[in-house]
Amino acid sequence: MTSSSASSAALETLIGFCAAHPVPDTDAPRFLGRLNTGPQAIIDWRERGVVAVLLDSVMGGNKTVPFEICGLASVSLPSVLAEDLLHELARRAPMLGARANELAFTPIWRPHKQLAQSLGYAHSYSDCDMSCRNAEWGPDAPLPQGAFWTDAAPDWIEAYIEVLTTGFADVPGAFVPRPEEIRRYLAQSNIRARILIEDDRAIGLLRYTEPDNYINAVVRAGGQSGRGIGRLIMDEARRCLTQNGNAPPMTLTVVDTNTAAIELYRRCNFEIDREVTVLIRRF
Ligand SMILES: CC(C)(COP(=O)(O)OP(=O)(O)OC[C@H]1O[C@@H](n2cnc3c(N)ncnc32)[C@H](O)[C@@H]1OP(=O)(O)O)[C@@H](O)C(=O)NCCC(=O)NCCS
Numbered sequence: 001m002t003s004s005s006a007s008s009a010a011l012e013t014l015i016g017f018c019a020a021h022p023v024p025d026t027d028a029p030r031f032l033g034r035l036n037t038g039p040q041a042i043i044d045w046r047e048r049g050v051v052a053v054l055l056d057s058v059m060g061g062n063k064t065v066p067f068e069i070c071g072l073a074s075v076s077l078p079s080v081l082a083e084d085l086l087h088e089l090a091r092r093a094p095m096l097g098a099r100a101n102e103l104a105f106t107p108i109w110r111p112h113k114q115l116a117q118s119l120g121y122a123h124s125y126s127d128c129d130m131s132c133r134n135a136e137w138g139p140d141a142p143l144p145q146g147a148f149w150t151d152a153a154p155d156w157i158e159a160y161i162e163v164l165t166t167g168f169a170d171v172p173g174a175f176v177p178r179p180e181e182i183r184r185y186l187a188q189s190n191i192r193a194r195i196l197i198e199d200d201r202a203i204g205l206l207r208y209t210e211p212d213n214y215i216n217a218v219v220r221a222g223g224q225s226g227r228g229i230g231r232l233i234m235d236e237a238r239r240c241l242t243q244n245g246n247a248p249p250m251t252l253t254v255v256d257t258n259t260a261a262i263e264l265y266r267r268c269n270f271e272i273d274r275e276v277t278v279l280i281r282r283f
Contacts, residue, residue, distance in 0.1 A: 007039070017046050018071030023108065028070040031055060034181055041096055043088055045081075049073030052085055056096040058175035064280065065098035066175065069108060082112040086119055094283050105277040116279055124280035125173055126256040130270040131249040135242050137268045140235040141228060144198055149236055152193035152205065153186040159202035160186070160195055166222030167205075173255035173278065191216075194236055196229070204229045206236050213241045215252040218261065230264045238268075 011033055018028035028051075035055040036042060043052040051071040059065050067089050069077070077085075093101055103109065103121060143149075152160040161179050168174040177185075185191055190211075196204040203224050207217040215237055220229035241250050254261050256275065 010039075014042065014044060014046075014051055014071075018051055021049070021071040021073045023069050023072055025106070026068060026070055031068050031070050034184070035177065037096070040092060043085065043092075045085075046071075048081060048084075050077075050081060050085065052089070054089055054093060054096060054098070054101075055175070056098065057181065058177050059098060060175060063097060063099040064102050065093055065096065065100070066102050066104070068104075072108065076111065077108050079112065079115065082109070083115055086116065090119070090281070090283060098283065100280055100282040103279045103281070105279055116281075119281060121279040121281045124278045126275040126277050127173065128254050128256050128262070128272045129251065129274040129276075130254060130265055130272050131251045132265075132268060132270045133249045134269050135238045135250065137234075137238075140239070141231050143196075143232060144227075147196060147198040147203070149194050149196055152195040152207075156195045156197070156202060157183060157186055159197075160193060160205055163195070163202045163205045163219055163221045164217065167219035169222060171255075172257050192240065194240065196232060196236070203227075204233050206233050206240070208237065208241060211248075213248050213250045215241075215250060218252070218264075230260070231267075234264065234268045 014032055015029050018032070022028070031053050032042060032051070035057045036053050037056050041054045041056045043050070045051065049072065050069060052067065052069045055066040055068060069085075089101060102124060103116065104127065105113075109116065150156065161182050164176055164182065168176050186193055190209055192208050192210060194206045195202050202221060204220040205217060206215070208215045218230065218233045218237070220233065237250060241247060252265070252270070254265065256262070
């Protein structure tokens with residue numbers, strides 16, 4: 001067996017453990033297989049009933065690394081295990097180049113708030129899950145003259161990466177994957193990516209996942225603010241996602257400090273269903 005086939009076999013085994021012991025709202029194959037740089041980012045403590053990962057492939061400019069529990073054999077996370085995981089991630093994060101860790105305060109972590117605080121975790125922001133059950137926010141706004149929407153893949157992938165990177169620069173809580181990961185997910189059959197072109201340049205993008213009507217990304221290119229492009233993207237989302245009369249509500253996740261985005265979504269009848277606190281600890 002080559003070392004790469006040995007490591008992919010090891011990865012399949014970890015993914016198998018996580019499938020047998022799933023954590024709600026956690027995409028273990030993607031976290032373990034795509035969003036980290038290798039074994040040093042994966043805490044493989046299957047003998048203690050847990051597999052977790054530092055997502056060091058999606059660190060922002062401020063070198064903050066997200067952390068996810070991908071598989072958990074017990075109903076809840078025992079205190080000793082919680083403490084050991086937080087120590088272990090703090091040991092590994094600087095070796096992976098991280099200066100801080102973000103921890104989504106999901107139900108798994110809720111009993112361990114005091115522990116997290118005692119280790120230096122503090123509130124950073126909240127992730128808001130929003131949904132729109134009534135897409136009647138008025139007629140579609142007209143596109144700028146000559147502008148048009150088209151699929152991002154396969155012809156506009158580099159432009160898509162450019163808009164994603166420039167648009168998300170300095171947005172709190174936004175983690176932009178590496179270009180190869182973006183190219184990979186754009187090739188997936190259930191991912192839809194649309195891009196708005198004006199004068200041969202990309203000025204905005206929309207990405208969504210079928211069939212659950214989840215909006216993954218709403219981004220206008222850097223330098224294009226004040227033109228109403230956010231609204232044009234939401235109109236495109238409505239055209240793409242509500243054609244089917246039985247379509248489920250449109251949903252998305254946004255950081256509570258992203259005032260521009262929250263205001264845009266509210267104008268499009270999105271309401272907050274759930275908020276998850278995200279804690280940060282600097283090393
Ligand atoms: C969110 C985003 C798409 C909005 O795009 P935009 O082109 O600036 O928005 P629009 O010009 O269409 O504005 C639509 C409405 O949004 C709100 N809005 C836009 N910018 C705002 C700001 N800085 N503060 C408060 N509200 C704002 C306003 O209600 C505005 O309506 P108005 O112009 O009638 O007042 C854009 O800021 C962006 O790409 N941000 C970076 C990526 C991002 O954060 N995406 C969302 C992640 S979930």
